[in-house]
Amino acid sequence: MTVALLEPGPDDHHFMVWTPTGVAKLAVEAGPRNYEYRTVPQGALNHRTSFQPRGKGLGGSSSINGMVYIRGHRNDYDRWARLGCAGWSYEDVLPYFRRAESNELRARAREPVSRRGRPAVRERPAHAESL
Numbered sequence: 571m572t573v574a575l576l577e578p579g580p581d582d583h584h585f586m587v588w589t590p591t592g593v594a595k596l597a598v599e600a601g602p603r604n605y606e607y608r609t610v611p612q613g614a615l616n617h618r619t620s621f622q623p624r625g626k627g628l629g630g631s632s633s634i635n636g637m638v639y640i641r642g643h644r645n646d647y648d649r650w651a652r653l654g655c656a657g658w659s660y661e662d663v664l665p666y667f668r669r670a671e672s673n674e675l676r677a678r679a680r681e682p683v684s685r686r687g688r689p690a691v692r693e694r695p696a697h698a699e700s701l
Contacts, residue, residue: 579603579626582633593636597623603634641667 580602586592587603598621600606605624611617625631644660651659 575628577626577628577630579628582628587629587633590636590638593634593638596625596634597636603627639671 582588584603586596596603603626605626607622607624609620609622611619623631623634625634627633647658647660647663651657651662657663
């Protein structure tokens with residue numbers, strides 16, 4: 571089987587895509603790698619529009635996000651589980667986050683943070699939202 575993947579925009583072989591500081595340019599203005607979508611006017615924003623960067627090119631928005639990674643807030647996942655989304659509590663999804671945060675050399679690592687190839691991810695206490 572042969573599959574052709576077509577993506578608009580240039581390839582991602584560019585230093586602005588490879589480096590975290592590239593987000594300062596790629597995600598804030600329109601260009602060959604950013605569609606620069608805008609929302610419709612939002613009532614909660616005094617009827618202003620909101621900028622929504624979206625990547626063009628192989629990898630889409632992954633090419634303009636500066637390699638930023640976030641798991642999301644524990645309370646959101648736990649709320650989804652309470653609302654009936656079985657398997658979506660933070661404890662349920664945590665093993666998947668940890669697997670995604672590994673690289674091939676550390677795929678079987680059990681500790682949440684490693685100095686060898688995994689993002690520096692730290693657990694935040696549940697009360698951190700009130701700080």
